Amino acid sequence: MWYLCVFYHRLLDYRRPEVQSLAELFGGPGAGDAVEWRLPENHHVDSPFHLVRLPGDERLAAQIANRSLLVKGIYELWGQGTTYEELEKSVMEYPEERKLPYLTPESTFKIVVDSFGKVISFQEQNEIMKSLTYIPFKGRVNLKKPDHKFFVMETDDYGCNNGLPPVAQRTIFFGREVGAADRHLLPTYQLKSRKYIGPTAMDAEMAFLMANQGLARPGKLVYDPFVGTGSILVAAAHFGAMTMGADIDIRVVRDGRGPDCNIWSNFEQYKLPEPLCVLRADNNVPPWRPGLKEIFDAIICDPPYGVRAGGRKSGGRKLLKGTVAPYTVPDEKRGNHIPSTAPYSLAECVHDLLHLAARMLVMGGRLVFFYPVIREDGIANPAKYPEHPCFKLIASCEQILSMRYSRVLLTMVKVGPYTEEVEKEAEQWHREFRENHHKWMEEGNLHSAVFSPAEQAADGKPAIDRDSKPKYRGKTFHLFANAEDEPPRSDQGSAKFRGFNTG
């Protein structure tokens, strides 16, 4: 059945993939792919109004809407028009047998008048409601807990600033609500009131979106190899998944800021089951036993890109003054020696992540992670996303950081088993990717975006061109922050990324 799906006007790229992921989660394998979309006449894809066909009954629609962050509501559409006369005609034509069950005398109801891109006065709202007399409402009005909620939604030419075509043209919709989002969880989980956060903690809304892309739910195991303060796992645990995490920085995963302010306390704070395990480990040298595979249902993470919150890996070679051979840790110092680390390039980090996921995800499991890109002519180029023979990319959601740089949330599904042959093929793909990536970075100077935040203004926020047309596509946010969560390093001098010309 087709529904009217009304979205919040934010994180535009994330909206349809979220609905499809939730369709898969509640509707079973294949349900996500079976979702169909249309746009109301004269609406642009950025419009908040979309028509969606869901592979299931109304309960599926309700489940999707209730768990979603970006769906404002899903409605059974009774009619629409560009004027109230057209709306009346359209509602009158909608089959009686679809309408009457919701208009019975023993039911209670409520009508809400909502507007987009314009303000409707209280008086106008009343008049609109009165004009609906052609619908035979027999039930009693109940504003607090009605059995049925009806919506009149009116949009004006919407979003036509910035010289772009309007995203919506004046349309009036009338529909019955089937389900609505519960954004109450956002104030509960907002970072502002979380005990333990670091400079790169994932904001609550994005963490929930990532958990939805990863199909987090009870009985599933979610792993974050760059767990930091655990903000992504907190979201996954909220949806009932079991969680595990690792990080190279022992201070972050073990100590936090004290006994009541650490990863574990973040789970306690929300009365969530604590992670099954938190490890100190380097994703470049993973500590999994031979033969262990296909154990995680999802890997969800925000990998370390960039100098200040950037990746480090084990094995930095420290050359002491006057020595020529690589440093060997003296036996008497091994106990509390802090291993030095080497820079971890983006290409290598992504390679290790895909390798880990190929081996450790169950078939059909999902890999969800952020990837930074240069925008070319105002778009992120999907040809430059990393690939792996075991994975199919099913969603890429761009969040624009500035005119030239974005981060893209990639969602991949494991579609093939990891064999030795595949591993060889993957190595080949990786070598090509690494070379290309090197080239793109020099061409586009992604380097300066990701690795030295030259674009940052003095207030520490990324400098954003205020007139940038597509800036409404994603809220701006702060990618690079303080170095507090960085892993220990004893070779400060080589902390810069190697091999790239800062130019």
Added chain:
Amino acid sequence: MRLLTHNMLASNARGASTGYPLKLQVVKWTTKEAEPNADFLRGMLPKLDWAALVAATHSLGLPGLLPESPPTDAELSADGAADDEGSALRRLHRALLEIHIEEGTLVCPDTERCFPISKGVPNMLLHEDEVRN
């Protein structure tokens, strides 16, 4: 660190052949009750190295906790298994998820390299001269 984690880890340092199973030296451990999830345990069972799990319970001084061979799916799914303290399901749940090693050491069987567990967090990071090239 739970025994489930112990069952997944190995030493990846230079010089180790398989680096597995890690010997478990426990200084301090506790149990914390958790809600058993039968689906999760059934899914996990075929992925476990049973012998290593049993050996780990022995090093904690709990020789009777697990049988020598893994329970069957039917045993795990038996009626009332979740509520019966002695059921195969509850024992597996206890061993994998309710036992927490707070302080101790994981020792590589090949090289004797020690990986400390402190405040429940195993430290698997290698020294710079231990990374394989």
